[in-house]
Amino acid sequence: MAVIPKGFLLGGARCGLKNRRNDIGLLVCDGLASGSGVFTTNTVRAACVDYTRAVIADGRLRALVVNSGNANCCTGEQGERDTARMAELAADAIGCRPEEVAVASTGIIGHLLDMARVERGIAAAGQALGGDPKPFMDAILTTDLVEKSARAETGGGVVYGVAKGSGMIAPNMATMLAFVMTDFAVDPDLLGNVWRRVSGATFNRLTVDGDTSTNDMALVFASGASGVRPAESDLEAALTEVCLDLTRQIARDGEGATKLVEVVVTGSADPLRIARTIAESPLVKTAMFGCDPNWGRILMAAGRSGVLFDPQTAILSLRASGEDHTLFEGGSPAGFDAKRVSTALKSDHVVIDLRLGEGETATIYTCDFGYGYVRINAEYHT
Amino acid sequence: MAVIPKGFLLGGARCGLKNRRNDIGLLVCDGLASGSGVFTTNTVRAACVDYTRAVIADGRLRALVVNSGNANCCTGEQGERDTARMAELAADAIGCRPEEVAVASTGIIGHLLDMARVERGIAAAGQALGGDPKPFMDAILTTDLVEKSARAETGGGVVYGVAKGSGMIAPNMATMLAFVMTDFAVDPDLLGNVWRRVSGATFNRLTVDGDTSTNDMALVFASGASGVRPAESDLEAALTEVCLDLTRQIARDGEGATKLVEVVVTGSADPLRIARTIAESPLVKTAMFGCDPNWGRILMAAGRSGVLFDPQTAILSLRASGEDHTLFEGGSPAGFDAKRVSTALKSDHVVIDLRLGEGETATIYTCDFGYGYVRINAEYHT
Numbered sequence: 001m002a003v004i005p006k007g008f009l010l011g012g013a014r015c016g017l018k019n020r021r022n023d024i025g026l027l028v029c030d031g032l033a034s035g036s037g038v039f040t041t042n043t044v045r046a047a048c049v050d051y052t053r054a055v056i057a058d059g060r061l062r063a064l065v066v067n068s069g070n071a072n073c074c075t076g077e078q079g080e081r082d083t084a085r086m087a088e089l090a091a092d093a094i095g096c097r098p099e100e101v102a103v104a105s106t107g108i109i110g111h112l113l114d115m116a117r118v119e120r121g122i123a124a125a126g127q128a129l130g131g132d133p134k135p136f137m138d139a140i141l142t143t144d145l146v147e148k149s150a151r152a153e154t155g156g157g158v159v160y161g162v163a164k165g166s167g168m169i170a171p172n173m174a175t176m177l178a179f180v181m182t183d184f185a186v187d188p189d190l191l192g193n194v195w196r197r198v199s200g201a202t203f204n205r206l207t208v209d210g211d212t213s214t215n216d217m218a219l220v221f222a223s224g225a226s227g228v229r230p231a232e233s234d235l236e237a238a239l240t241e242v243c244l245d246l247t248r249q250i251a252r253d254g255e256g257a258t259k260l261v262e263v264v265v266t267g268s269a270d271p272l273r274i275a276r277t278i279a280e281s282p283l284v285k286t287a288m289f290g291c292d293p294n295w296g297r298i299l300m301a302a303g304r305s306g307v308l309f310d311p312q313t314a315i316l317s318l319r320a321s322g323e324d325h326t327l328f329e330g331g332s333p334a335g336f337d338a339k340r341v342s343t344a345l346k347s348d349h350v351v352i353d354l355r356l357g358e359g360e361t362a363t364i365y366t367c368d369f370g371y372g373y374v375r376i377n378a379e380y381h382t
Numbered sequence: 383m384a385v386i387p388k389g390f391l392l393g394g395a396r397c398g399l400k401n402r403r404n405d406i407g408l409l410v411c412d413g414l415a416s417g418s419g420v421f422t423t424n425t426v427r428a429a430c431v432d433y434t435r436a437v438i439a440d441g442r443l444r445a446l447v448v449n450s451g452n453a454n455c456c457t458g459e460q461g462e463r464d465t466a467r468m469a470e471l472a473a474d475a476i477g478c479r480p481e482e483v484a485v486a487s488t489g490i491i492g493h494l495l496d497m498a499r500v501e502r503g504i505a506a507a508g509q510a511l512g513g514d515p516k517p518f519m520d521a522i523l524t525t526d527l528v529e530k531s532a533r534a535e536t537g538g539g540v541v542y543g544v545a546k547g548s549g550m551i552a553p554n555m556a557t558m559l560a561f562v563m564t565d566f567a568v569d570p571d572l573l574g575n576v577w578r579r580v581s582g583a584t585f586n587r588l589t590v591d592g593d594t595s596t597n598d599m600a601l602v603f604a605s606g607a608s609g610v611r612p613a614e615s616d617l618e619a620a621l622t623e624v625c626l627d628l629t630r631q632i633a634r635d636g637e638g639a640t641k642l643v644e645v646v647v648t649g650s651a652d653p654l655r656i657a658r659t660i661a662e663s664p665l666v667k668t669a670m671f672g673c674d675p676n677w678g679r680i681l682m683a684a685g686r687s688g689v690l691f692d693p694q695t696a697i698l699s700l701r702a703s704g705e706d707h708t709l710f711e712g713g714s715p716a717g718f719d720a721k722r723v724s725t726a727l728k729s730d731h732v733v734i735d736l737r738l739g740e741g742e743t744a745t746i747y748t749c750d751f752g753y754g755y756v757r758i759n760a761e762y763h764t
Contacts (some may be wrong), residue, residue, distance in 0.1 A: 299422060
């Protein structure tokens with residue numbers, strides 16, 4: 001049985017925009033698919049962000065062309081022409097109209113694309129279309145250490161997604177790209193509404209270093225080839241399962257990361273804001289890298305979030321290696337065995353659980369922060 | 383001539399709250415001084431923060447007792463009693479009322495103070511009061527590499543300040559303490575107004591890692607012993623000079639820092655917010671550590687600040703080693719010699735200058751971000 005959903009073909013090729021691996025990818029639907037996208041909120045944006053947002057405005061897409069090794073950002077009007085040209089070349093290779101093709105780029109900022117190479121790459125990727133996702137997955141990676149994909153099958157339909165990030169994009173920033181396909185039949189309006197909610201609950205709850213790329217993009221395509229029209233809740237559950245899996249994979253593969261850290265906050269007027277502040281705190285992240293059960297830093301970060309709570313009622317626990325340790329409760333440190341907790345924290349998956357009373361729970365997905373981050377980000381030179 | 387302003391005595395002693403150096407400091411005014419303070423905004427606060435805020439509410443202070451090596455934070459009601467007891471012990475040593483004594487603490491979170499040691503330390507510091515600031519300066523340091531003081535003399539008055547931070551407080555967070563003395567005669571209301579403005583323009587424009595301590599405190603004392611009643615603008619100028627000097631010293635001595643980085647943004651609706659976002663970006667800070675003229679990261683950080691601007695009109699320059707290099711202008715990278723700029727960035731003082739059009743200028747003071755930060759914050763164990 002095919003890995004990818006019915007109605008899709010993927011292809012990848014290497015044209016020399018980066019040193020190793022493929023750097024041009026094509027994602028093609030047999031017919032016009034329903035499509036939706038969420039994009040970076042950065043004021044400084046690559047040409048492809050505005051281009052693809054316009055292409056997808058009618059909720060219909062046929063294909064995606066993506067390159068890695070060059071973000072085509074801060075490249076002026078020539079950059080805009082090159083993005084449009086990528087769509088034309090992909091449309092020629094596939095046999096569709098350029099205005100049905102989304103474009104994504106990731107890589108170095110401020111350099112013009114070598115369009116002769118891009119042209120060869122798109123033609124080669126168009127010749128190599130098939131059901132194996134690997135050449136496409138390769139083509140979107142930069143310094144990611146591992147490929148990232150996730151799959152869910154439910155009620156006669158398949159959801160399959162691939163992602164890249166937050167490996168460092170030489171020489172600039174972490175970019176997240178995610179492309180999710182399903183063979184469910186979904187009307188564009190419904191798909192857009194569900195996609196915004198799913199992205200909000202998954203990709204938008206991911207932080208590696210708080211920096212936001214110029215090129216971030218998460219697209220969904222629904223081919224309808226399964227012939228199954230799912231209930232909205234089933235569609236949302238399947239997309240959430242795939243996107244949450246990709247989110248965890250991206251956090252775990254963060255720059256220099258040794259572990260996935262999930263920050264779970266319950267209660268207070270804004271648990272999400274508290275969770276995000278804890279997850280972005282360099283002091284918390286270095287403590288996780290050092291396997292240090294440093295509850296003071298976690299409470300400090302919660303306290304500086306701007307959300308009021310009563311520290312007397314806070315209960316702070318760490319879960320790792322199948323153990324659950326309470327570090328702080330009732331306004332005072334709990335009697336815990338620091339050495340044992342530190343050993344548990346050597347796990348590659350740690351949950352920081354802060355309970356501030358009754359109420360909603362919010363989770364942020366992040367990673368620890370160690371020497372590797374500095375090495376990747378300081379030793380590379382533009 | 384004495385270094386410290388007229389009407390003040392300083393003392394320091396070592397009582398064993400930390401391994402080396404003094405850990406108890408006394409600052410004493412001959413009579414009741416005008417006083418004002420600004421405090422951490424963290425929801426999780428040490429007992430001394432609320433205590434000193436109450437003591438200073440009437441704008442009058444006689445003395446300060448400070449300890450390092452223990453933040454006395456998250457220590458419950460016993461911690462509150464210990465803070466009040468520190469004020470009593472200092473009042474006994476000096477011969478004043480406890481409600482005229484401010485209390486500050488810095489160090490480890492979640493441990494009760496060893497009050498037998500504190501009692502001996504306060505008595506010893508009271509015996510050692512004099513005009514030499516060094517024993518007091520020693521007593522407020524934690525992992526700071528250097529002592530920090532600044533002095534201004536103007537119109538017959540002296541302003542003198544000492545500070546600590548942002549060395550790491552084992553095992554918790556960067557705490558900033560600043561104590562500024564002047565022999566000008568200033569009414570409490572005027573002093574409070576000026577102090578809030580001065581702190582806002584200096585200490586509140588400082589960031590090392592974006593984390594905010596539970597114990598931050600900046601106090602000012604005016605003894606009046608010079609007999610000079612300054613114009614408000616002269617007082618503000620002298621206090622600003624001293625506090626800006628201390629701010630730069632703290633940034634330069636940030637954890638693992640190799641250089642002072644000043645981020646100067648001009649134009650847009652909120653240049654301060656853009657400057658703060660750039661200054662807190664781990665990607666910008668690691669680039670500064672690596673001496674990498676990585677303009678893409680700086681523009682990315684500005685773009686994710688949430689403040690709208692037109693990247694086409696942005697002009698980005700770096701100043702270091704007496705050179706001024708424009709990296710980005712008119713929507714595109716400027717033709718700069720990357721190797722030469724990288725050599726200039728080896729300086730211990732770099733200015734990032736981003737102009738977004740006409741308008742106000744805002745400056746944030748920070749440092750770079752390298753292996754030393756990870757070492758200090760990950761390798762220490764609670």
